[in-house]
Amino acid sequence: MAEADDSGVVTAAILVIGDEILSGRTKDKNIGYIAEYLTNVGIDVHEVRVVPDVEDEIVAALNALRDRYDHVFTTGGIGPTHDDITADSVARAFGVPIDVDPRARALLLERIPEDQLNAARLRMARIPEGAELIENSVSKAPGFTIGNVHVMAGVPTIMQAMLDAVAPSLATGRKMLSRSIPTGLKEGDIAAPLGDIQKDFPDVSMGSYPGFEEGVGFTTTLVLRSRDEARLGAAATVVEAMLAELRSGRLVDT
Amino acid sequence: MAEADDSGVVTAAILVIGDEILSGRTKDKNIGYIAEYLTNVGIDVHEVRVVPDVEDEIVAALNALRDRYDHVFTTGGIGPTHDDITADSVARAFGVPIDVDPRARALLLERIPEDQLNAARLRMARIPEGAELIENSVSKAPGFTIGNVHVMAGVPTIMQAMLDAVAPSLATGRKMLSRSIPTGLKEGDIAAPLGDIQKDFPDVSMGSYPGFEEGVGFTTTLVLRSRDEARLGAAATVVEAMLAELRSGRLVDT
Numbered sequence: 001m002a003e004a005d006d007s008g009v010v011t012a013a014i015l016v017i018g019d020e021i022l023s024g025r026t027k028d029k030n031i032g033y034i035a036e037y038l039t040n041v042g043i044d045v046h047e048v049r050v051v052p053d054v055e056d057e058i059v060a061a062l063n064a065l066r067d068r069y070d071h072v073f074t075t076g077g078i079g080p081t082h083d084d085i086t087a088d089s090v091a092r093a094f095g096v097p098i099d100v101d102p103r104a105r106a107l108l109l110e111r112i113p114e115d116q117l118n119a120a121r122l123r124m125a126r127i128p129e130g131a132e133l134i135e136n137s138v139s140k141a142p143g144f145t146i147g148n149v150h151v152m153a154g155v156p157t158i159m160q161a162m163l164d165a166v167a168p169s170l171a172t173g174r175k176m177l178s179r180s181i182p183t184g185l186k187e188g189d190i191a192a193p194l195g196d197i198q199k200d201f202p203d204v205s206m207g208s209y210p211g212f213e214e215g216v217g218f219t220t221t222l223v224l225r226s227r228d229e230a231r232l233g234a235a236a237t238v239v240e241a242m243l244a245e246l247r248s249g250r251l252v253d254t
Numbered sequence: 255m256a257e258a259d260d261s262g263v264v265t266a267a268i269l270v271i272g273d274e275i276l277s278g279r280t281k282d283k284n285i286g287y288i289a290e291y292l293t294n295v296g297i298d299v300h301e302v303r304v305v306p307d308v309e310d311e312i313v314a315a316l317n318a319l320r321d322r323y324d325h326v327f328t329t330g331g332i333g334p335t336h337d338d339i340t341a342d343s344v345a346r347a348f349g350v351p352i353d354v355d356p357r358a359r360a361l362l363l364e365r366i367p368e369d370q371l372n373a374a375r376l377r378m379a380r381i382p383e384g385a386e387l388i389e390n391s392v393s394k395a396p397g398f399t400i401g402n403v404h405v406m407a408g409v410p411t412i413m414q415a416m417l418d419a420v421a422p423s424l425a426t427g428r429k430m431l432s433r434s435i436p437t438g439l440k441e442g443d444i445a446a447p448l449g450d451i452q453k454d455f456p457d458v459s460m461g462s463y464p465g466f467e468e469g470v471g472f473t474t475t476l477v478l479r480s481r482d483e484a485r486l487g488a489a490a491t492v493v494e495a496m497l498a499e500l501r502s503g504r505l506v507d508t
Binding site: 016019020021022023024025026027028031032033034035036037038039044045046047048049050051052053057079080081082083084112116118119120121123124139155176178180187188189190191192194195198205206207208209210211218223225 | 273299452
């Protein structure tokens with residue numbers, strides 16, 4: 001399991017596997033959920049990829065991501081049908097054998113009568129050698145962790161249960177703190193003074209997020225993020241003062 | 255502009271740029287929209303990546319994707335603030351200069367009074383040399399196309415307007431046709447006979463999508479996809495017959 005390095009930062013990537021996401025038929029609900037969840041426990045998501053149900057693509061993306069980040073979370077492709085090839089792809093990426101795992105088979109039997117545990121359903125018990133199972137409290141068929149890769153279902157309710165199951169075992173870092181500041185101002189009026197403040201606070205990331213509503217026009221929310229509460233507070237104070245100046249019309253934007 | 259090859263397949267990737275997606279603060283709504291839109295006009299999305307507001311990351315992902323796919327669609331990072339670095343990153347990826355573009359500046363002036371067109375807002379007129387503008391019918395600040403890369407806004411309403419503006423100019427392929435078949439059966443009962451049918455129809459992709467609802471349990475929808483309407487129809491007929499057999503209990507799953 002990856003450990004936090006000296007910087008206190010633990011990184012992750014999300015790998016979404018599935019033709020149905022790429023065709024637009026299914027609108028992904030997992031990326032945003034996992035990203036928010038991991039941020040809240042102190043793991044920074046640095047990259048997301050979505051790849052099709054093609055073994056070479058899954059293997060290549062998984063190897064690129066697991067080499068680079070502390071954790072990789074995959075979703076999708078662990079069901080019983082011919083297009084569910086995630087477990088086999090992960091085994092190939094790690095260069096380990098894969099077969100029906102007695103622990104996983106036993107879990108399936110908690111839900112599926114033995115006479116219905118056909119060859120297709122047994123595919124859900126195929127687990128790469130050396131992997132630890134991830135409990136599925138919804139429908140039993142487990143996910144698994146091998147090395148720094150956590151393999152989860154694509155169905156959101158099941159994925160969420162698996163994330164709850166695996167999260168407590170993860171090395172996490174210093175939590176990223178954030179402060180959201182609605183401005184009531186246009187982004188183009190804030191940009192220059194915000195950029196100046198950003199230079200004074202290189203350790204506080206300052207994001208500016210425009211929204212647009214028909215009839216209302218643009219709105220801007222600033223989000224400050226840092227692992228240091230004191231620095232975050234100091235930056236927020238300076239930003240709030242800048243916004244007050246802007247609103248009063250005293251700060252002339254150039 | 256990329257042309258459809260002999261296979262009639264035109265490929266694309268989506269590159270989402272933005273820390274706010276990776277932190278989970280903003281839930282992406284663009285990937286699913288673009289994927290469905292492109293599928294409907296005959297362009298196959300093969301890969302999606304989400305990267306942070308970091309120039310090296312944007313450049314590396316963009317170069318990997320534009321080499322590999324016919325089109326790349328980016329979203330996010332083209333506003334007026336210091337964290338909007340997409341246009342500069344794209345220029346670097348292509349190795350071309352970037353500066354304020356008179357055409358883009360003129361568009362901004364259609365919406366922004368000249369005395370409010372400050373240095374920050376003028377950043378939205380920075381366009382890499384050789385790029386064509388993509389019209390923004392919502393708020394004027396344009397996107398742009400350079401080579402096979404289409405750079406769009408992150409705000410969904412604006413991105414959607416830009417996609418409408420750029421789509422008619424794109425080379426597209428033979429449209430992927432699909433047929434959705436609700437089964438009323440469990441995925442594990444369908445898996446084996448469906449796998450057999452898939453082998454007989456290598457040119458028709460057969461996806462199986464489980465849903466799970468609390469209290470209801472699993473439901474399964476099959477989605478058949480092909481560019482050949484006759485083959486799609488033939489495959490659907492065979493699948494429907496298989497499902498009828500399964501429902502009647504005559505087909506014994508092994």
